[in-house]
Amino acid sequence: MWSGLEVTVEALLVSASIVALAEIGDKTQLLAFVLAAQYQAVVAVVAGTTLGMMIANVPAVLVGERLAERVPARSVHLITAAIFAVLGIATLLGAEKLFGR
Numbered sequence: 001m002w003s004g005l006e007v008t009v010e011a012l013l014v015s016a017s018i019v020a021l022a023e024i025g026d027k028t029q030l031l032a033f034v035l036a037a038q039y040q041a042v043v044a045v046v047a048g049t050t051l052g053m054m055i056a057n058v059p060a061v062l063v064g065e066r067l068a069e070r071v072p073a074r075s076v077h078l079i080t081a082a083i084f085a086v087l088g089i090a091t092l093l094g095a096e097k098l099f100g101r
Contacts, residue, residue, distance in 0.1 A: 028053070
């Protein structure tokens with residue numbers, strides 16, 4: 001009976017932690033900082049930025065759930081790793097052109 005609840009709580013904690021760490025110094029966090037300074041309405045800015053993140057992330061979660069039903073997790077991990085590697089190499093090559101190194 002409790003195993004479903006435990007998985008749900010674990011998913012909540014893991015996803016909240018990872019997203020919170022990923023957002024540190026991100027443009028979304030900087031935007032929230034600017035909006036809070038401009039409007040001086042902390043609750044409204046927190047609610048608005050949270051709603052905005054939900055609007056952006058809900059479709060990704062729904063697609064991910066559908067993919068999980070059809071694609072093995074190992075394949076998703078490998079594809080994700082390849083995408084990150086390509087983006088990392090592209091970023092390094094772009095930095096080389098930008099800084100002349």
